Amino acid sequence: MKLLSLNLGRATAVAYTDQPQGVTGIDKQPVSGPVRVSAPGAKGTGGSGLAGDAVCDLRHHGGDDQAVYAFAREDLDAWERALGRGLPSGSFGENLTTEGVDVTGAKIGERWRIGPELLLEVSSSRIPCRTFQGHLGEKGWVKRYTQDQRPGAYLRVIEAGEIRAGDAIEIVHRPAHEVTVAFAFRAVTTERELLPRMLAAGDALHPEELRAAREYVEKYGA
DSSP, X not given: OEEEEEEEOOOEEOSSXXXXXXXXXXXXXXXXXXXXXXXXXXXXXXXXXXXXXXXXXXXXXXXXXXXXXXXXXXXXXXXXXXXXXXXXXXXXXXXXXXXXXXXXXXXXXXXXXXXXXXXXXXXXXXXXXXXXXXXXXXTTHHHHHHHHTOOOEXXXXXXXXXXXXXXXXXXXXXXXXXOBHHHHHHHHTTOGGGHHHHGGGGXXXXXXXXXXXXXXXXXXXX
């Protein structure tokens, strides 16, 4: 398991985002590193966890619980076949393109050691948006991506550190509960009846998803 590609984006003006300033950092490009990764701060004020990486829409992206976004090279390869086009690492706006890691099957609260210093914790799945669809230029992309259920994972920074492309990835903690990235994605998108079972992941959940699960239980029961 390794970090195949380390990807950073810069603020770029585009026509397809609803971000007030009309710019996005979704177009991530590979860099060799080293890149410092640390907790960026609370959502709404902190952007990316990676130094030099732009997160432009702080309403919906960035902050401590979405500090880093990872996507598996194997899943990009599958999308290349499905779409009939090349998808270089970073194409889905991911900071980390992994190799040999089951990102979709990662559990909320799972911890990854990347290189000798950095420790990350899986916090949530990615929810597709208009900007993502515009970036890919695929009609009906949000619906198709949602149906595919391989959303990639957001991670928070537990221990800061520098990383480089090619660094080893080690899973150092894997919780016993059932709440994987794919499970969480289904619960917050197409199968909301799964929300009560999300509570098994406890405080490792993204705070917004934890709140949604609790509100569902209050309204409908477990």
